[in-house]
Amino acid sequence: MITRISHVTFFVLDQEKAREFYVDKLGFKVNTDVKMENGFRWLTVTAPDQPDLEIALLNPLEGLGYDPEVKAAYKLLLEKGALGAGVFKTPDCRATYEELTAKGVGFKGEPKDQFYGTEAILTDGLGNWFSMSQPK
Amino acid sequence: MPIAPEVYKKIVTAKLYIDECFHEPIDLDRIAREACLSRFHFHRLFTSIYRLTPHQYLTRKRIEQARKALAGKTLTVTEICAEVGFESIGSFSTLFKKTIGHAPNNYRQQEWQKNVQAREQPRSFIPHCFIETCTKSNSQEE
Numbered sequence: 001m002i003t004r005i006s007h008v009t010f011f012v013l014d015q016e017k018a019r020e021f022y023v024d025k026l027g028f029k030v031n032t033d034v035k036m037e038n039g040f041r042w043l044t045v046t047a048p049d050q051p052d053l054e055i056a057l058l059n060p061l062e063g064l065g066y067d068p069e070v071k072a073a074y075k076l077l078l079e080k081g082a083l084g085a086g087v088f089k090t091p092d093c094r095a096t097y098e099e100l101t102a103k104g105v106g107f108k109g110e111p112k113d114q115f116y117g118t119e120a121i122l123t124d125g126l127g128n129w130f131s132m133s134q135p136k
Numbered sequence: 137m138p139i140a141p142e143v144y145k146k147i148v149t150a151k152l153y154i155d156e157c158f159h160e161p162i163d164l165d166r167i168a169r170e171a172c173l174s175r176f177h178f179h180r181l182f183t184s185i186y187r188l189t190p191h192q193y194l195t196r197k198r199i200e201q202a203r204k205a206l207a208g209k210t211l212t213v214t215e216i217c218a219e220v221g222f223e224s225i226g227s228f229s230t231l232f233k234k235t236i237g238h239a240p241n242n243y244r245q246q247e248w249q250k251n252v253q254a255r256e257q258p259r260s261f262i263p264h265c266f267i268e269t270c271t272k273s274n275s276q277e278e
Contacts, residue, residue, distance in 0.1 A: 007263060034258035040270045042262045056266075065269045092185045094139070098148040 007044070009056045010085050012126040013078050015043050018057040021124050025103045026088075028055070039063050047088070078127030085128040093118040093134035139181065146171040147181050154190070158197045159221040164190055198222060199235045206240055207247035213240045 012018040022028040028045040031054050035041045040063025044054040060066055060074035077083050090096040093111045097120045101107065108121040108129075117135040124130070139147075150171035154162070167190050168178035182190050198220040205216045214225050217240075222228035233239050238246065253260060259267055 032254070032261045034254040034261050036258050036262070036270060038270055040266075042258065042266065058266075063270055064266075091187050094141070094144050095148055095151075095185045098141075098144045099151065102148065102152065 004052075006052065007054045007056055008086070009058055010124075010128055011060045011074055011078060011083065012057050012124070012128070013059060013061065013075065014126060015041055015057055015059050018124065018126055019043060019045075021105075021126065022055070022057065025100065025105055036063065081123060081127050081129065083128050085124075085130055087131040087133050088122075090132055090134050093120055093132060096132060139185070143173075143181065144185075146173055147178070147185055150178065150182065150190075151186070151193070154194050154197060158194060158201065159219060161221070161223075162194070167194075194221075195231060196235070199232055202228070202232060202240070203236060203243065206244040207251075213244075216240070 031044040111120040153170040201220045217228040
């Protein structure tokens with residue numbers, strides 16, 4: 001019986017910029033940052049109130065065993081900002097929107113009320129889009 | 137009653153002030169001044185938005201910075217205590233243990249051991265499915 005999820009992957013083309021974004025701007029914590037002999041960097045972060053879900057920020061072009069076609073597909077998707085990676089929860093969407101906007105985070109627009117809560121859509125600037133949601 | 141956008145900006149300005157000046161001896165009066173709000177209104181609004189009082193948030197920020205410094209710097213615990221804005225080593229140690237679950241020195245030992253292991257045995261941190269992908273990568277390149 002599977003009961004919980006412990007790791008998810010967000011693909012990025014620049015892990016250093018990803019570390020800056022998720023840690024310095026969103027306030028996530030680095031859980032692990034190690035490098036293997038072949039250059040593969042295992043970088044994971046966790047959200048402040050969710051230390052048991054590691055988000056692996058991986059570069060699909062470096063160290064992973066993808067063939068050139070797959071690598072080109074990932075590169076295209078990330079460069080075009082075509083990946084929607086998930087939904088972040090916040091206790092107050094409008095306050096977090098103001099804070100992240102002040103830190104230079106890109107949003108598709110101001111927070112809007114939806115039937116499930118208040119939501120704004122943000123990008124990590126590395127190809128991934130997220131909803132940031134304050135549930136009702 | 138909904139909070140007006142300009143009030144959100146004021147509260148966020150004060151939060152960012154805490155994030156930047158946590159190491160200084162700041163108090164509620166000083167933080168509320170940053171928000172251009174009375175102590176009472178600022179405290180009520182901040183607590184309603186962040187589910188933490190300004191003091192709780194400031195303490196959390198200081199403990200988090202201490203955690204990073206203990207893991208990454210060679211300063212003594214007393215020096216780190218002062219660096220992140222605590223005045224008393226006793227209250228710092230007690231709060232740190234209550235929040236993180238370990239005394240500052242024990243936490244530091246664990247983190248330093250983890251850093252050594254990360255350098256010497258990086259594979260021990262990586263789930264095997266990713267190791268297999270890397271191995272496949274190496275064999276393709278050979």
